[in-house]
Amino acid sequence: MDTMPATPAPRSAPHAPATHRPTTPATGTDPDGPPAPPGKQPGRAGGRDRYFDLLRAVALFRVVLYHLMGWAWLPVVFPSMGVMFALAGHLMARSLKRPAVQVVRGRMRRLLPPLWLLGAIGVTGMLAQGWSPDDDGHPGWWFLHLGFWVLPLSDPPHAEGVAGIPGVLGEDWAAELAGPLWYVRAYLWFVLLSPFLLKALRAVPWATVAAPLALSAALEFGLLTLPGERIDSAVTDFGTFGACWILGMAHQQGLLRRIPRYAVPCLAAVVAGLGLWYALRQDFGTGHDLDSLPFAQALWSFGTVLLLLHLSPSWAEWPRRLRRWDRLITLLNSRAVTVYLWHNVCILVAATLYDRLWGFETLELHVPWLLESSWPVLALTWILIAGCVVAFGWAEDLAARRRPRLWPDGPVPR
DSSP: OOOOOOOOOOSSOOSSOOOOOOOOOOOOSOTTSOOOOTTOOOOTTTSOOHHHHHHHHHHHHHHHHHHHHOOTTHHHHOOHHHHHHHHHHHHHHHHTTSOHHHHHHHHHHHHHHHHHHHHHHHHHHHHHTTOOGGGGSSHHHHHHHHGGGTSOSSOOOOOSSOOOBTTTBOTTHHHHHHTTHHHHHHHHHHHHHHHHHHHHHHHSHHHHHHHHHHHHHHHHTTSOOOSSHHHHHHHHHHHHHHHHHHHHHHHHTTGGGGSOTTHHHHHHHHHHHHHHHHHHHTTOBTTBSGGGOHHHHHHHHHHHHHHHHHHOOOOSSOOGGGGGGHHHHHHHHHTHHHHHHHHHHHHHHHHHHHHGGGGOHHHHHHOHHHHHOSHHHHHHHHHHHHHHHHHHTHHHHHHTTOOOOSOOOSOOOO
């Protein structure tokens, strides 16, 4: 489920589409260890799988592209969130060979410091622009909800309608800053539930895999109603992406290998096709895409993830044609949390800065097509994301108890 930032409207077409809920990312590198040196990556049994690293990097890029362009077909071509939850579930199942409390504590340690850094900067900025306890209806609730910036068991609060910085940071930047945090909340709950999900998977495997899809169907067709927006959003996200997380665990446990190889593509096509059929019946299109159709998203993501896991090669080393991308993919995996947390704000700043070019009459008269294009904004967005990697990425190293590095695109120094 993806969120796109809203930008101030220029005199021509804006560079960012209407706001949705957020999709992308990911937990970044394997919390059990840093990336291995290029060309010496251990195979699936011993460490990193470069095929999974490739999927994670593609998911991140697709998230940024979608949040800027808003093309409804992008989540169909590559359902990033389903893929990312599946990869995280796979790694979580592998880690649970150790004591569950130790694993859960380690995952939380890896996830929370980058969020705390974002919150320290973002909440300070919101307070400086007039956010106060009275904005939440009751000061007591405001202070209580601020605790979700420390432990995001629910969506952290944010200011509404803050002004931003004219010409640099668009209006309502706080909503864009907080938009991706639904993923952090969902990921945290998946981590907390994983020891129980793994036990259920070993006891009744296929019922456990199908349970989130059944939950999503019950919510979609009104068979189950939930009190409160916070509870409803958390349960909806579990129903939408829980099957992908459990599929990742099932893949790590070898359960998918019990299915005849010819049956997996057929099952994946049927489930994904059902999800796409349902989406088309619900006026699927721009402004009403998979992210606004949880049940269709659940089915399509499940089918796609099942096929990707079925096809997954075990890449101990990069195939020759992909070796040129090794450093970039390593960087994106090493800083996946930073890229995900800051990309919405980077899109907003890039669009706001680029729209200032409409103030140059020569450009407006002679190259209006260039000012209307979103591709230069995408390039500027990635430049700003690179700046965030340098400025804030060290928090991921500290969380992993590694020596901080500004640009981790290679092997970790001993």
